[in-house]
Amino acid sequence: MKLKIVCTTWQIMHWWDLFNALKDDADFYLIHNNHRCWKEEKFLAARPLPDNAHFVPYYEKGKYDLAILNVDQQVINPALGKSKLFRELNELITDIPKVIINHASPVYPEFICSPDMTKEQAQLECIKIMKDLVGDTPMVTNSYTAASDKEWGWGIPIWHGLDKDEWYDRPKEPRVFSALSPAGCDEYYNRSCMSKAGSLLKERHGHTIWWAKMNVATHESPEKYKEFLGRSLIYLDVSFRTPMNRARTEAMLSGCCVVQVKGAHDLDKFAKHNENIILVDNAPLKIADTLKTLLEDNYDECLKIGHNGRLMAEKLFNRERYRKDWLKLIKEVL
Amino acid sequence: MKVSILTFEKWHGRAPGSIGSSMIRGKWLAEAWDDAQLWSNGQYFDAIILQKVYSQLFIEDIKEPKILDLCDPDWFDAENSKCYIKQLGSMVDAITCSTQELTDFVKTFVDIPVITVPDRLNPKYFTRKREHREKAKTVVWFGYYHNAKVVLPKVLTSLKARGLKLCIVSNSPFEPAADYGVEIQNIAWSPQNAFLDLQHGDFAINPADTTSNFRFKSNNKTLISWGLGLPVADTAEEMDRFIDPAERQKEIDLRTKEINEKWDIKYSINQYKEIICQK
Numbered sequence: 001m002k003l004k005i006v007c008t009t010w011q012i013m014h015w016w017d018l019f020n021a022l023k024d025d026a027d028f029y030l031i032h033n034n035h036r037c038w039k040e041e042k043f044l045a046a047r048p049l050p051d052n053a054h055f056v057p058y059y060e061k062g063k064y065d066l067a068i069l070n071v072d073q074q075v076i077n078p079a080l081g082k083s084k085l086f087r088e089l090n091e092l093i094t095d096i097p098k099v100i101i102n103h104a105s106p107v108y109p110e111f112i113c114s115p116d117m118t119k120e121q122a123q124l125e126c127i128k129i130m131k132d133l134v135g136d137t138p139m140v141t142n143s144y145t146a147a148s149d150k151e152w153g154w155g156i157p158i159w160h161g162l163d164k165d166e167w168y169d170r171p172k173e174p175r176v177f178s179a180l181s182p183a184g185c186d187e188y189y190n191r192s193c194m195s196k197a198g199s200l201l202k203e204r205h206g207h208t209i210w211w212a213k214m215n216v217a218t219h220e221s222p223e224k225y226k227e228f229l230g231r232s233l234i235y236l237d238v239s240f241r242t243p244m245n246r247a248r249t250e251a252m253l254s255g256c257c258v259v260q261v262k263g264a265h266d267l268d269k270f271a272k273h274n275e276n277i278i279l280v281d282n283a284p285l286k287i288a289d290t291l292k293t294l295l296e297d298n299y300d301e302c303l304k305i306g307h308n309g310r311l312m313a314e315k316l317f318n319r320e321r322y323r324k325d326w327l328k329l330i331k332e333v334l
Numbered sequence: 335m336k337v338s339i340l341t342f343e344k345w346h347g348r349a350p351g352s353i354g355s356s357m358i359r360g361k362w363l364a365e366a367w368d369d370a371q372l373w374s375n376g377q378y379f380d381a382i383i384l385q386k387v388y389s390q391l392f393i394e395d396i397k398e399p400k401i402l403d404l405c406d407p408d409w410f411d412a413e414n415s416k417c418y419i420k421q422l423g424s425m426v427d428a429i430t431c432s433t434q435e436l437t438d439f440v441k442t443f444v445d446i447p448v449i450t451v452p453d454r455l456n457p458k459y460f461t462r463k464r465e466h467r468e469k470a471k472t473v474v475w476f477g478y479y480h481n482a483k484v485v486l487p488k489v490l491t492s493l494k495a496r497g498l499k500l501c502i503v504s505n506s507p508f509e510p511a512a513d514y515g516v517e518i519q520n521i522a523w524s525p526q527n528a529f530l531d532l533q534h535g536d537f538a539i540n541p542a543d544t545t546s547n548f549r550f551k552s553n554n555k556t557l558i559s560w561g562l563g564l565p566v567a568d569t570a571e572e573m574d575r576f577i578d579p580a581e582r583q584k585e586i587d588l589r590t591k592e593i594n595e596k597w598d599i600k601y602s603i604n605q606y607k608e609i610i611c612q613k
């Protein structure tokens with residue numbers, strides 16, 4: 001008998017993965033919310049709802065086995081819509097076990113900003129508020145580092161798991177692409193490094209970093225995104241506090257050579273420098289120079305690293321492993 | 335029976351108290367109705383009133399009785415408002431409108447019951463009445479700034495002729511190019527203090543603009559003014575009359591009786607109950 005899991009729309013791609021991973025194990029019931037709607041055409045076009053996902057207008061006691069809710073670091077700000085959504089559902093659903101997914105890390109200086117507060121103190125404050133919100137409900141993180149004392153200090157790590165067949169490994173154009181979020185949470189995404197590295201690469205070497213939604217309209221359609229990504233030789237990820245950036249895994253599955261800033265989560269568990277990834281210091285000039293060298297002198301080497309990265313991603317970040325991890329957790333919770 | 339009232343303000347994540355129609359047609363209704371509550375995410379309901387909420391994607395998944403409540407002709411600009419009135423009319427069980435003018439208009443587009451449920455007052459917000467003991471010195475106007483710009487310039491000379499000050503309670507200051515010598519006081523609208531601020535005036539003015547969508551506007555500003563003990567002068571003659579405190583008190587005594595008989599929110603609750611029962 002399939003489980004009945006109640007949830008609501010949040011990070012659509014992650015939910016898409018979970019729905020599909022558990023297609024034989026669970027039916028999902030998405031409560032309509034006033035924050036984000038999967039049924040909007042643009043989302044449905046990219047990720048049509050699988051047969052085991054259904055929309056419901058409200059929560060009904062006694063109908064479900066488990067609730068899965070979402071948070072991220074911005075939920076500590078009670079004025080935000082996503083924060084209200086989590087709080088309302090968390091207060092409402094009290095009769096069944098719950099699991100909370102937290103795919104973020106405690107980096108939110110935009111909200112916790114006091115002149116006499118250090119970054120470390122701000123992080124501790126963020127953790128404290130999150131702990132109050134989440135309570136004893138099991139919290140799933142997207143990396144082991146996110147659950148460690150370096151970030152939240154608690155949590156159950158479950159790496160994401162993608163469908164490898166969704167991504168295209170095309171003949172590679174000598175270019176650098178990044179899908180780093182274009183706005184909001186600057187420090188979390190280490191966005192200033194990205195901007196500076198891009199400027200230096202252009203000024204010093206004449207190359208462009210193709211940045212999704214900034215100078216390349218990959219958001220116009222999912223196909224355009226996958227094609228552009230699949231034809232990019234290099235994928236750059238400068239973030240190191242984002243727990244296992246999903247876009248980076250998409251790039252790996254597309255055979256791109258990933259250039260990653262050192263210090264990112266869980267690198268010790270999957271990353272082999274110069275073998276399946278290239279690790280660089282968090283220094284814009286070094287990043288720019290590394291990219292220049294890769295673009296101009298190391299095409300074949302990039303192809304090899306991209307190929308190895310893809311094999312590694314298929315082995316570690318796949319749907320079946322993801323399914324097993326989730327079923328294990330659900331069994332423990334129920 | 336659990337009736338949920340989903341307001342424009344809540345659906346669009348606006349600050350509490352920032353949307354007048356959501357306050358009058360949502361909050362006041364829910365607070366006076368034992369079986370009703372304001373919608374929150376996931377909340378169960380047996381029937382729902384969608385106050386200017388036009389999300390077809392949500393509405394189509396609701397099987398319970400659903401009433402779409404309108405107070406603006408939003409479909410004039412459907413691409414921006416997403417109020418596709420013809421489609422929405424086939425997805426809900428009834429439409430309620432704040433004015434008869436709006437009802438008559440909507441009826442020409444849809445084939446479901448369209449009923450006028452006028453704006454009414456929740457008495458709990460109108461317990462403190464303005465007292466009238468002296469000759470009037472100040473008139474008050476309240477509303478959105480974009481309306482102030484349209485309707486207030488044409489009354490300034492009338493105010494000057496009577497030596498009246500103008501107090502404006504709005505979301506942004508009214509600073510006309512020419513004030514005609516009228517002393518103007520701007521007070522920022524706040525959900526907490528607005529009604530107290532309005533009572534700075536001796537009586538209210540509510541000039542209409544008949545050249546635009548004002549024809550669909552309800553009389554809620556007049557009702558709120560009356561509820562606070564402020565007569566509303568619509569003509570020069572009434573302005574002259576309301577200078578006298580005895581005349582203002584006489585007017586308010588009359589209007590208080592009218593509110594109790596016609597404009598108490600309990601009459602709206604009865605109307606909604608009837609609409610829901612007919613589904």
